[in-house]
Amino acid sequence: MSPAPRVVVTGLGAVSPFGWTVADLRAGLRRGDTVIRTPRRLDTAGHRTRLAAEVPPPPADLLASVGGWRRMAWADRFAVAAAAEAVAAAGLATPVGRAGLYFGGSTAGMAECEQLVGRLLGAFPGRPRIALAASQQINAPGDAAARHLGLRGPVETISSACSSGTLAIGAALEAIRDGEVDLAVAGGSDALCQLTYAGFNSLRSVAAGRCLPFRAHREGLSLGEGAGVLVLESADRAAARSARPLAGLAGAGASCDAHHMTAPHPEGAGAVAAIRAALADAGLHPDAIAFLNAHGTATTHNDDAESRALAKVFGDRTPRLPVTSVKGAVGHLLGSAGALEAVATVLALLDREVQPTAGDDPADPTLGVDLVTGSPRPLAAEAAGISLSLAFGGANAAIVLVAVPEGGRP
């Protein structure tokens, strides 16, 4: 047995293409649905592909309850809504006061900034509204969440492309362990924009059709948007205020491929290092891991390299280790992907079932992974899961989350 984690998850928040709450995400992932379709807000005219996973319009009560909503970029709105949901779910009052906020993001309000730049450059009609420049700051969503929550403590935004959200959760874990804070809001937020849509298309990474992680006929990723937020606190603090731990955050690990700017190391060497570092940090043997929420972008290279990494870490057990990817359902949320996937991983532990990967087709047999498809796969009560993120620039990050037994500490 490993020592009980000293950091626990006590609240979850999610804004995803399924909707503006964790309940929407939970139900959508369970069903194995996909919400990758023709977007309404993102204009795909002139692009090579036409699909994306867009967050639906917000419920009316949110518009009314969040101050300054109209001036916020979409990425800020996702962040504020998810953070507010997580904090409320944790039973915390606002203003939150002394706490840290660790947030991941890659482009934040670029969509709004594109409107400004387009007008400045004469590509779009209309007077440039310079206030839109404030939207583009990558730290804007985290700052907006911190202001909304009335948070006083370190606020740090991490922008390491697609690993940002997972790295931010790792940073929060470190801060709580170090005693810098005993309460942290951790997650990420990103919104669809022309820059990333055109950019990933220029790399020929975007699927024209369905996004099919770990399938033989996978042809690329779909882009998505949204925010995921965890409330993390020391187990002692949670116990003292009788907060129910939803899961334990047992460990985090990170590495860099130092191999290529966009292509993963073909053998997944960096991913192996990140997973092993997270396991060592959690004090767990690979055999203790019951499932993996994979990066699973559905690009040929990613799923190849990730599968090889799993084989290295989990050895003979790999063909029996349940693997899921949310990216076939909600797309790739980039800087907030790891944050939303951490929420999904906690939900799997709470519901004692691994959510299916969207699409009924079986896994690519050459990858040797046990892909959960069709319906949820049952999990034991005391399971542990890994959420893995792999990024541009070879930045890899993994976290280990563990289930909480009924009425007890993790």
Add this chain to the structure above:
Amino acid sequence: MSAPWITGVGVMGAAGAGLDGVADDLAAARIRATGVDRSAGLHRPAGALTAVLASHLPTAEWIPPLVARRMGPGSRLAVVAARTATADAGLGAPELHRAAVVLATIYGAAAVTEKLLRQILLESPEAASPALFTESVANAPAAQVALQMGARGPNVTVVQRQAGALLALGRAAALVRGGRADVVLAGAVDEVSPLLHAVLDRFGALTTSGPDGGEAPRPFDRRRDGCLAGEGAAVLVVESEWHAQRRGARPLAILAGAGGSFDPSSPRSGWARDPRPLAEDLAAFLGRHGAPPEAAVTGGCGARGGDRLEGLVLAHALDPLPPLLAPKAVLGDHGSAQLATAMVTLAGGHVAPAPGFGEADPEIGVAPFSGGDLAPARRTVVTAFAPGGAASWALLDRP
């Protein structure tokens, strides 16, 4: 666990590579401002003209041209700073293999992003260059540093406006404390593009005045009217004490502490009015670390609200006030300016008065160091206050 050491420093800025150029510019109050390309007509007609630029400087001594051509300006600056820092620290490939990289950036890859947006918005989404897209991400410099140095440890890019550079030091210290890395290449990198400069100008963030008709930001001055945009990179080698001792390395400084806070009353693009909450947090941080600082390297950059908040916070939290350096008066507004200057203050030396400084803002009541020989500081505090609410601080001790 003992505080991590800083065993090397590398800088690439307007004065070229190395800390000496920074020290010389501070000693001579030399603002290396050059004209920004305003030919696209995006600036205000009477707007800002200059910035402290560095990305045009040759880098072939450190990066082969065949490799450099695949990098954006920020990546090149960061790689030169990292190479000079690791050489300064005497680190070889085996030690770098496990090294982590933590870099902060204020605006990310501005020049590359501008080119890419022009392709997408003015030509067609399908005109987007994959090579530019790859370099447009905020973590491109940290990734290129890892790629060029073979650094396979955690790779993190911090983006928290002007507070990022010191948060990066804190992140580096946490990686060392947590046993996740023995060596961290930690620092900041910033670049300026004509579009970014124009947007900052239209936002009213940039100074348009100064002595002799030039542009000088004059931090804490009553007549300050904005900052001077700047480029540069600084990388500090943050190393665990045992690792440094094992290889016989000497500390240039000791990273005694780093932290941060946030004031939720801040507007999203400005600074809080009431200095007391952040002053309480800074005072608590200093109280936890014992000895008072003998020098302060402020983030004062000429911003009306930012300098006001920072000056008032420092006046509340530090009694007596040590000499307040405002390196952004000379070096421009970028994260590496403060990191490099902090290393300069530990050695002491001549620092000239801030150029163009006339009269302290009576609403703030503090003035930057009036010039002269600065005694080597046993302890230097570095502070930064970002628009939007974040603040950060770090303590560097002379060994």
